[in-house]
Amino acid sequence: MRDPYEILGVEKSASPDDIRKSYRKLAKKFHPDLNPGNKKAEEQFKEASSAYDLLSDPDKRARFDRGEIDATGAERPQQRFYRDFAAEPDHAYTDASGFEDFATENDLFAEILRRQAQARANAPGPDLHYRLPVAFLDAVNGGTMRLNVPDGGTLEVKIPAGIETGQVLRLRGKGAPGRGSGKPGDALVEIEVMPHRFFTRTGDDIHLELPISLSEAVLGGEVPVPTPTGPVMMRVPKNANTGTTLRLKGKGVRRHGGGQGAGHGDELVRLKVMLPPAPDPELEKFAAGWQAGKSYDPRREMQS
Amino acid sequence: MTITRQEFLMRANLDEGTLEAWVAEEWLIPTGTATEPAFSDADVARAALIRDLRHDLDVNDPGIGVILSLIDQVHGLRRTLADVLRDMHERGGRD
Numbered sequence: 001m002r003d004p005y006e007i008l009g010v011e012k013s014a015s016p017d018d019i020r021k022s023y024r025k026l027a028k029k030f031h032p033d034l035n036p037g038n039k040k041a042e043e044q045f046k047e048a049s050s051a052y053d054l055l056s057d058p059d060k061r062a063r064f065d066r067g068e069i070d071a072t073g074a075e076r077p078q079q080r081f082y083r084d085f086a087a088e089p090d091h092a093y094t095d096a097s098g099f100e101d102f103a104t105e106n107d108l109f110a111e112i113l114r115r116q117a118q119a120r121a122n123a124p125g126p127d128l129h130y131r132l133p134v135a136f137l138d139a140v141n142g143g144t145m146r147l148n149v150p151d152g153g154t155l156e157v158k159i160p161a162g163i164e165t166g167q168v169l170r171l172r173g174k175g176a177p178g179r180g181s182g183k184p185g186d187a188l189v190e191i192e193v194m195p196h197r198f199f200t201r202t203g204d205d206i207h208l209e210l211p212i213s214l215s216e217a218v219l220g221g222e223v224p225v226p227t228p229t230g231p232v233m234m235r236v237p238k239n240a241n242t243g244t245t246l247r248l249k250g251k252g253v254r255r256h257g258g259g260q261g262a263g264h265g266d267e268l269v270r271l272k273v274m275l276p277p278a279p280d281p282e283l284e285k286f287a288a289g290w291q292a293g294k295s296y297d298p299r300r301e302m303q304s
Numbered sequence: 305m306t307i308t309r310q311e312f313l314m315r316a317n318l319d320e321g322t323l324e325a326w327v328a329e330e331w332l333i334p335t336g337t338a339t340e341p342a343f344s345d346a347d348v349a350r351a352a353l354i355r356d357l358r359h360d361l362d363v364n365d366p367g368i369g370v371i372l373s374l375i376d377q378v379h380g381l382r383r384t385l386a387d388v389l390r391d392m393h394e395r396g397g398r399d
Binding site for chain 2: 023024027028031033034036037049052079080081082083084085086087093094095108109112113115116126127128129150176
């Protein structure tokens with residue numbers, strides 16, 4: 001990096017005002033947007049603005065003069081210049097009025113202007129971005145949802161089964177209208193799956209904590225279990241415990257990307273033994289006289 | 305890729321009042337509706353240009369309008385010139 005005083009063409013003793021004036025002169029000459037076709041201007045402008053950033057800050061300038069920092073300490077954040085966008089064909093600010101007087105009927109130039117005007121008049125519409133919260137079960141099972149759009153209309157969004165938060169659905173032609181015969185843009189709908197009261201999801205599997213009574217835990221039996229597609233009966237084995245996890249095959253989320261026959265994930269049911277909320281004299285009497293219950297120490301593994 | 309008003313204010317480092325004034329001057333022309341304006345990356349770069357003109361080059365407001373209009377015409381000319389050259393090239397190639 002060159003010496004910033006040299007870049008701005010000022011003396012070491014230059015006043016802040018001199019520095020400002022000198023920078024302004026260079027910026028006028030080299031600002032990339034005032035030099036649309038000159039690639040070198042960008043380098044020169046960056047050099048001048050870095051030098052100016054350094055020397056216009058009295059504190060930085062003093063530290064530079066004392067040799068504490070070098071000229072590279074003044075890099076500007078990357079700026080994208082307007083000229084990089086102005087060349088795009090459907091550019092909104094295009095102005096062709098500056099040479100309309102060149103165009104006469106039937107010549108090459110008039111034809112090119114006509115073609116440009118046509119391309120602009122029929123520019124495709126931009127894509128519009130939306131966010132759609134989807135209920136947990138709708139995301140698992142799929143369905144159709146309505147999305148209210150700012151202009152007052154609604155969009156019908158088909159939710160494929162198994163969709164996840166962050167996935168984006170593209171609705172062709174549902175974006176902003178194009179100009180003239182230009183195609184409309186697309187609507188891009190980002191999905192946000194809402195949490196469920198008792199289901200959670202890991203990949204294609206559904207997790208559920210299922211409370212069971214003490215009698216069901218001890219004796220086993222059939223209990224109803226909610227699944228995303230409705231309740232099913234599940235066999236709880238004898239002596240089931242809190243933490244015992246039972247697998248309901250194929251009751252999870254449809255595997256996506258697998259095509260036909262890819263099947264579903266599973267529902268994993270974790271049991272949780274619940275005592276009745278009110279004390280029960282009969283149960284108390286039983287527990288008091290139950291020897292095996294007293295000799296079993298569930299905290300054995302916590303002892304060191 | 306469209307940018308919402310809120311995101312645009314952040315990325316272009318502008319306050320509400322300034323944005324309104326610039327839109328009123330037609331220095332910036334957002335697409336979308338009046339209540340839900342949509343901006344583009346080109347608008348962010350154009351806002352940076354306007355800021356450079358005001359702060360670094362000390363151009364006053366009427367001057368900015370003149371400069372933007374001339375810059376837009378230069379880009380129009382550049383594009384047309386590029387099209388003319390391409391067209392001539394294609395015609396030349398057919399002979």
